[in-house]
Amino acid sequence: DDDDDDLLDACHVFQKKRKRIKNTSSTTTIIHKTSLGCALYPSAITTTTMGAGGGGGGESSGRATRSSTRARGAGQTSRKSPSATSKEKKKKENTKKQVASSLGTKTRKRKAEEQHWGAGGDANKYGAFINAACIILLIATTPFLAVIIWDVFTNRNGSISSLVASISKKSFKGYLIDMLPWPTKDAIVHLLSYAAFEALLQLYLPGKKHFGPVTANGNVPEYKANGVLSLITTYAGFFAAWHFGLTSPKIVYDLFGEMLVAMSMFAFFFCIFLTFKGLYFPTDSDSGSTGSFLYDFYWGTELYPKLGPLNVKQFTNCRFGMMAWALLPVVFACYQYERDGFLADSALACVVLMCAYNAKFFYWETGYFNSMDIMHDRAGYYICWGCLVWVPSLYVSPALYICSVKPAAHLGTTKFFTIVLAGLLSIWINYDSDRQRQETRRTKGNMLVWGKKPLTIKAKYKTIEGDSKTSLLLASGWWSISRHFHYVPEIASSLFWTMPSGFDKIVPYSYVIFLTILLFDRSVRDDRRCAAKYGTYWKQYCAIVPYKVIPGIF
DSSP, X not given: XXXXXXXXXXXXXXXXXXXXXXXXXXXXXXXXXXXXXXXXSGGGOEEEEEETTSTTOOXXXXXXXXXXXXXXXXXXXEOOOHHXXXXXXXXXXXXXXXXXXXXXXXXXXXXXXXXXXXXXXXXXXXXXXXXXHHHHHHHHHHHHHHHHHHHHHHHXXXXXXXXXXXXXXXXXXXXXXXXOOOOOHHHHHHHHHHHHHHHHHHHHSOOEEEEOOOOTTSOOOEEEEOHHHHHHHHHHHHHHHHHTTSOOHHHHHHHHHHHHHHHHHXXXXXXXXXHHHHHHSOSSSSBOOOSOHHHHHHHOSBSSOEETTEEHHIXXXXXXXXXXXXXXXXXXXXXXXXXXXXXXXXXXXXXHHHHHHHHHHHHTHHHHTTSHHHHTSOSSIIIIIIIIXXXXXXXXXXXXXXXXXXXXXXXXXXXXHHHHHHHHHHHHHHHHHHHHHHHHHHTTTOSOBTTBOOOEEEEEEEOTTOOEEEEEEEOSGGGGTOTTTTHHHHHHHHHHHHGGGOSSOSGGGHHHHHHHHHHXXXXXXXXXXXXXXXXXXXXXXXXXXXXXXXXXXX
């Protein structure tokens, strides 16, 4: 097993340091390993004697018990004395004890680090649910699903039956060949221009220096908090480019499928690059391998990778993915306005809510740096490909569908205001719940939550290096309802900005379904991590707040 392999490897290193090669005019004695191993397995030790002058010399019988060497030319045989044999046996026994003790400590430390709350990814924490076959399936299908979503929403009016008919007629392979829009030069130029623009904004727009939570290895990530300014500049940049004829809503809408294909291919190879970077050129000590390249690729090998001054996860998650989610609904609404000559209230309701949600996100961006996406999930396919491709595809899909429908849906005044107000309330609750937790930790509990002093638990935990730290667990306000209550208004928000699409088709609600599964799964993962991190303090917290997400149900 793995422990035996580790034992053998360490033993070989140990033996290399201790072995003695005795050179005389006639003999050389060499200790070597056989297929069984080394000193830990006595039957694996053999001695070989060779003539110092070359071929024709005597050879050992290959048995471990034979300790004599045959002298060539002199005709003399030297035998080890009983006392020397006894000393060698004693040395071997001491060697075995030292190696076993050293490896026992090393193995225990390695297992402790693997089980530590700061271990990257969840490669070994899902059991049978997420195994190699599931990961391969996800990697093999999600790039196609991202483009299929675009095809169904823009070319098939959200009809699954049309998709099934095409696949039945042409086969899935034939459907993909006909459907996949190969990226043109214009699509690649638009994509690269957007990426470069956002990277420059992240690096050079003014912003306060912000430090994230200390990692399990004792590192403190650093960010530039300029999210709101980046958002405003991005909107201004698009409208300026439109005004000067560099692009237009229709051009972006028409090239969107091609950009998804191009981004999907680039993101795949970018994740491979990040995998090797984390293994061989990590930014800091919050990196390492799970022992499987597949898991390393999917879950990532670095927690906070950097490319020069560019924080990779802040760029992929915030500046590329989330910024695209903030910008694209506005672009698609402008396209619908240009196409129909008026802005449909269904498109307006969806875009108002998505813009409000993303404005909240960038206003609260420093709080996002304390979330599971940033603090625990490493930069692999799961996070980076998801933010680079899945967010612009699936997360934006309600706006894409609503603005693509012909004729555009009309809500009426009552439905419009009901949906918008309910959606804005959900977004505010989501923001306020995150604010309560963040402010409680910032003030160390010296504040009021819903007019009362908050109930908190001062939880202690240790980093991988053994340093003791403390954190406050809030059990008041929204956090007295459930341990992850902020997921409820987030799911509700997504439901409200999808409602303008109507209820005659399920496909526009794909993001709502996906988000619900994602957040419920995340609540389980986060609970497991917190239990490992805080121990008995987390048990106390769970006794006060017994439900994960929905009170009385889950």
